[in-house]
Amino acid sequence: MPTLAEEVIGEVWPAAVTLGEVQSFDYYITSTFGATNSGFDLIAIQTPFRAEVRDVELNGVAIPFEQVDTGDDTRMTLQLTQDRVEVTDDAIRIGFDALVTVYGTTFFGEVFDTTTEELGQDVVAGDAIAQLDGDRLSVQGRLRSELILELDSSPGLFSPNGDGINDELQISYILLRALAAVEAELTVYDLSGRRIRSLGKSGQFNGPQAVLWDGRDGGGNLVPPGVYLVRLSIDTDTGTEERSLSVGVAY
Template sequence: PYNFEEGLKGGVPIASPSPRRYLQLRVKIIPTSAAGAGLDYIGFDFSHSIPAHEVLAEIYPTEVSPKQATRFTYALRPRIRPGDTGFNSLEILTPIRADTVRSVRIDGEEVDFEVEYYDDRFVLHFPKVTRDQTLVEIDFDCLVLRYFGFEGRVFDDELDELPQLVSPGDVVRDLPGDEISVRVSLEEPIVVSVAVSPNPFTPNDDGISDIVNVSYSLLRLEECPVSLEIYDLSGNLVREVYRGMAGSGRYFKAWDGRDEEDKLVPPGVYIYKLSVHADQGEEVKVGTVTVVY
């Protein structure tokens, strides 16, 4: 489960439940007909002290619609024993950049916090938790387009120790389920949230509305063929904006108002056709975009 290239850049976190005293690894070396392979060394960083004996976490809701961002509650409760350091920071992995963190509560009381947003996670800093069975709850908004596990890691940002992975479990009796994974409703279509902006647009190189963006989300997909084409009202192909492979995610494709010969098209109404060829069948979205000068 570990990415070799990421390991060369400085290491990857251990995905096994933690903390653990022992670790067993298996390395597969696969030579090719043109080159052999070898392993020079494997290195590990480890902590002498840990934030907690165990940290249980759960998220709610666990089934969402991909049409809009969902407000989640992420709850965790540590088992802190004598000698454990406690923690004042939490990293939560996200499928895309989270919209916003709304609040942090410790034993039901809202507390001040700082947050750092990244494309695939956010990191929270809050008052240090050192008491056993303290309940920490985080409310945040995030768009989910496919099945995803919101893995979390706690740490003390004042100590030079490794973060500790949380374990899914029953944290709050009133929250259904005891998991940190979220599913997307299977009743939703494959292609959702198609938007065209600006519409109309004016590709006259004046720096204002020169390009139109077609944005869309793909759900529950592995890599599959996707195309975006522009047609005139007579059904003639004007421009193939994109053709390639794509999986679940949010996408933005731009058209500069030019045809296949790189000439500006005449003003008027044009049709975009977004096609996705998935295992469960083809899904096509069409709409109009207007060019004015």
Template structure:
């Protein structure tokens, strides 16, 4: 208030305090009515303070107000947490960062080290890692030198891996390593991570840094190779509808930063369209469609060879892949 009351010629420049404050987050949109809960685990932490601002948009006939605003917080689990990701067996890549072929399942190491300088810190007994697609857990290691530890539980979801070890709760700066498999689908993938506490404290973010002196990446980014975005198209070679069989067609989309138009269709050998199995927008991921041997009107097709086409329109180029299916009765 005192600053705003100064004359313009008295006001000095206002500089961003980048050392103590992060940039503003992207705009989080909320509906005008109802209760909204927003997770803030993307913010850096632990921090003593945070800022927020609300922007209202309405019409001359509609007014808006905030009835209640509450913030749930907890004490930090550690003074800070640092992590770095690498390919298994390649702790010191020549490029300085982990690189792998996009669309190929790869085994990664995720090293974490937390710092404990303050008194009364709870420590942590779990790790959450944000992954592309559905990962698979390999092993958990702790200590120096690293030795395998049996986790108490592992939770795998679409886009996340959570490893819990309350019987080996960490309250010092020992190094922890999670080994897992995942398939990067875009050129650059950020494996964000959080310290977890089964006692109920909020997750604490892991920052990129030197978590293990034997690993040189010091980053949570993994980079891939630039390849054709429509790949690994597979289809069942033979379909026997009379046996209740279906032909499966699977394909993988990689590299895209936004969704593209995808179509999966069935043609006969004369080029006549028989059936459209899928038509819509899709982003990076692996997908499957099935064909039961019927045309668009639900009639069984005659025995013979048919063509399955998967096409993707990225607005700059159309990619097409063809596979054949033999229908027999």
């Protein structure tokens, strides 16, 4: 028997997004309370990757909150620091930024009362805000053809001389539509096309990825200063895709 509220209804907007880009969402919650319900002051929303709460409104007015670091990047948790939700038809809007890489991603929600030991209560998908067309906690992805997005490196120029400053290059990218593990091959070439180092990493799934290069070739020697090409190749059932990036080594 629910103790926090008789019913907690949630809806996320927009209901359709472009996969692979960080999007701004709004999560609307309306609740019904009976005489024995205690209300809630903490909300946890399941997200695919780390998500950031932008702002929270109660009945159209911004209220203070604290995003709680639970150590779990797939659980965006926010504590209302001054308010409780305990009146029927109290309308909460949580603005947050999240990355979605898969069709049909669902932002399951749960509410808690931190003043009691009660268990959390699930947010049920429904028409939490009549002015918006949706009534779901799931979002659809617009079709994209790419498997790899945002291949990038940092720092732009790195100096692997062991002085503790910019000694490693971080190569990052976002994998899309990789519902099963895919083979990701990351290789460093010099400008003459000679293969310098394989940074191959297999068994990757969709989402943000990061690989480090320590500036050494396959034999463990530091490479000479200059420009190098990093090529990422992904093999899946639906095809192969390649992306390249030039990076600089300086001492």
